[in-house]
Amino acid sequence: MRGKMNRYEKHILLKEIGKKGQEKLLSSRVAIIGCGGLGSVIATNLARAGVGEIRIVDRDYVEIDNLQRQILFEEEDAEKRVPKAISAVEKLRKVNSEINLVPIVEDVSPLNIEKIIKGVDAVADGTDNMETRFLINDACIKYSIPWVYGAVIGVEGMTMNILPGKTACLRCFIKNIPSPGILPTCETAGILNTAVNVIASIQSTELIKILTGKKFRREAIHFDVWHGIFTPIKVKKLSSCISCGRKIFEFLDGKYTKYTDSTVLCGRKAVQINPNLGKEISFEVLYEKLKDIGNVEFNEYMLRFHKDKYEFIVFKNGRTIIKGTGDKNRAKSLYARYIGF
Ligand SMILES: [Zn+2]
Numbered sequence: 001m002r003g004k005m006n007r008y009e010k011h012i013l014l015k016e017i018g019k020k021g022q023e024k025l026l027s028s029r030v031a032i033i034g035c036g037g038l039g040s041v042i043a044t045n046l047a048r049a050g051v052g053e054i055r056i057v058d059r060d061y062v063e064i065d066n067l068q069r070q071i072l073f074e075e076e077d078a079e080k081r082v083p084k085a086i087s088a089v090e091k092l093r094k095v096n097s098e099i100n101l102v103p104i105v106e107d108v109s110p111l112n113i114e115k116i117i118k119g120v121d122a123v124a125d126g127t128d129n130m131e132t133r134f135l136i137n138d139a140c141i142k143y144s145i146p147w148v149y150g151a152v153i154g155v156e157g158m159t160m161n162i163l164p165g166k167t168a169c170l171r172c173f174i175k176n177i178p179s180p181g182i183l184p185t186c187e188t189a190g191i192l193n194t195a196v197n198v199i200a201s202i203q204s205t206e207l208i209k210i211l212t213g214k215k216f217r218r219e220a221i222h223f224d225v226w227h228g229i230f231t232p233i234k235v236k237k238l239s240s241c242i243s244c245g246r247k248i249f250e251f252l253d254g255k256y257t258k259y260t261d262s263t264v265l266c267g268r269k270a271v272q273i274n275p276n277l278g279k280e281i282s283f284e285v286l287y288e289k290l291k292d293i294g295n296v297e298f299n300e301y302m303l304r305f306h307k308d309k310y311e312f313i314v315f316k317n318g319r320t321i322i323k324g325t326g327d328k329n330r331a332k333s334l335y336a337r338y339i340g341f
Contacts, residue, residue: 004098008050021212022050026099028211029053031117032124033108033136035084036060037191038150039126040072041200042207046124047092049208053100054092057116058084058126059107059272059319060265061302069193081313083301105301107274107319108132110254113139122210123147124203129263131251134177134243137162137170138252141244146210150203155192155226157199160235161206161216168235169244173220195225262328270323271331273339280316290338310334 011017035058062077085103140147209216219232283298290296294307305312310324322331
């Protein structure tokens with residue numbers, strides 16, 4: 001045990017953490033949903049801090065334009081298109097082999113979120129969209145699990161701690177669901193890499209406080225990292241809130257998510273089609289079907305298919321990313337034409 005604790009000496013020396021706090025971290029479980037810019041930094045901080053179990057959940061694979069800010073990934077990951085959750089866990093196992101790192105290559109949806117967060121002490125938001133954040137909010141309120149919201153766009157970021165029953169929730173803060181196309185995305189606005197690091201480090205700090213049972217920040221934070229303007233925001237817990245007040249879980253109940261869904265992916269001209277089949281597909285069979293009409297290859301994790309200007313990346317559960325179009329309907333028709341489950 002002494003050797004094991006040696007690794008964490010600099011945290012144990014802090015009165016804010018100490019030996020008791022370190023023991024709590026070692027016996028804690030966290031799910032990090034989304035392992036892009038924010039998730040990479042949070043996963044790194046928590047793995048080095050010795051959080052006992054870290055589930056890293058991401059639906060995507062590494063691309064070259066991720067390397068500007070997503071600190072866990074390297075050029076080779078982008079060349080090989082390694083799933084982010086797999087790459088993150090491989091890197092972090094070399095950093096800390098004494099903790100349990102669990103990669104989950106899945107698109108978080110109302111169908112799987114309850115299983116993904118089951119038994120965790122906290123959830124970290126590393127996502128890039130409001131729909132998934134509202135889903136996390138519903139699930140965490142339902143099961144009384146603390147979660148830490150985080151978002152960065154341009155040179156600014158926000159973060160907020162949500163402790164069910166104790167603080168306001170995300171729907172107390174954002175009452176009306178934003179319409180599609182209104183919010184800026186990293187594709188339209190760009191993203192400052194240091195802003196990602198700052199917000200993710202604040203999220204990590206709050207997670208460490210929550211896991212060790214210390215006093216956590218009650219206000220939300222807005223931080224313009226470029227201009228150095230730090231603004232705390234008081235958020236009132238509303239008894240009329242649909243999620244934490246009235247316990248109506250619209251996102252968890254799938255009101256806004258059809259089971260076969262499509263999403264225009266942030267940062268590139270691509271659409272994801274998610275058939276949520278609930279069973280694995282055979283790449284061998286699909287390969288046979290496609291090999292005479294385009295270029296097709298597959299590995300353990302995914303099948304790639306090129307046809308004209310389109311590229312299809314198919315995962316084991318049937319989820320498919322179609323590159324070369326930003327139009328959902330076009331993507332759905334391409335999916336139906338070539339994959340067609
Ligand atoms: Zn609420």
